[in-house]
Structures are given as C-alpha cells and as structure tokens.
Amino acid sequence: MFEAAGRAGLVDLDLIAHIPEAKVAGRARTVLCGQDDNLMVPAAIARAEPGDVLVVRMPESRPVSLLGELLATQCLARGVVAVVVDAAIRDAVAIRELGLPVWSRFVRARSAAKKIVGTLDEPLEFGGTTIAFGDLIVLDGDGVLAVPAARVSEVVARAAERDAAEVVKRERYRRGELSYDLDGLRALVEGAS
Secondary structure, eight states, rough: TTTTTSSSOOOSOOOOEETTHHHOOEEEEEOOTTTBBBBBHHHHHHOTTTEEEEEEOOOOOOOOOEEEEEHHHHHHHHHEEEEEEEEEEHHHHHHHHTTEEEEEEOOOOOOOSSOOOOOOOOOOOOOOOOOOOOOOOETTTEEEEEEEEEGHHHHHHHHHHHHHHHHHHHHHHHOOOHHHHHHHHHHHHHHHH
C-alpha cells in the first residue's frame, strides 16, 4: 500500500505491533491528549463509530500509559478496529488476549492523569505525516500508513493493481525467474561497468 500511495503517508515511528499478524484498516479518529494525561481517550471512545482507528498522542512522546485493558474493552464494545499510540500502553498481554490490534511506542505501567482537556478529530502530526479525521489508516506487521481521505479510492485501486501484478511475478519467481532480470536490474548493474 505504501508504494500505491506514492511512498507517502508512512508513520515513521518505532512502534510495537502487539498482535504482529494483525492486518487492519479503518477511519482515523485523532486524539491529542495533554502531556502525560489520557482524559481525551475516553472522550474519543465515546465518539467512536464502528470501523474507527484511534490515533493517539500527546505533545511529547513519553513512556506514560495512555491505554490499558479497561479502555481497550470499551474500544471493542464501540467497534474500534485498532489503536495507535505514540506513547505507552499497559496491560499489553490482556489487550492482546482481547484481540484489539494496538501499536504503541512503549509498554509501561506508569499511568496517566485525567485532568487536561486536549482535542479530538483535529489534524495531528504523527511520525512525520499529518493525519486528519477520516483519513484511512492501514496497519500491519510492517507498520502504519495514513492515506488522506481524498485519495483513498485512487490508492486502493493502485494497491489492487500492484497486488495483481505481484501474483504474476510470484508465480514467475516460483518457476525460477529472477527479479534481477524481470525488473531490469541486471542491465543497471552490469551495464554500469
């Protein structure tokens, strides 16, 4: 999907995929918490709709837990399909056992306060890309990608084309052909001498 998006929208953070085999996509619901505070997470869950991905951060990423098992349980009940946290989570094993796909920077027991009103559904800078409410968030074992809402149809169509082409290539590779030849790489390497 990254290539289909024009190599744009990558969330360039070292994130832990707590269910590494999970592959999820959904609508971004952005959450900017106060520093070391998660008051806005329950507020976002209250607004959540089925298919949403909560994209949660605070002004400065720190190993402070913004999500735990009880909030994760509420996410599932509201139909949230995944959560991305540019901070810590706690109860990581319990959250994994619940089956909620979560990506986070840290795992720590250090809890957050619930005192600072932040913002919901406003554009956020997140790992070098801007994510707005309604953007498509694609998450898997390779990381997180944000596709602007206005480009979703185009990028999904390109991704389908790439997938179809890769099916053909994969079969050719199984028969012994090499990307070195199929992709013109031999000419680049050997023609350069």
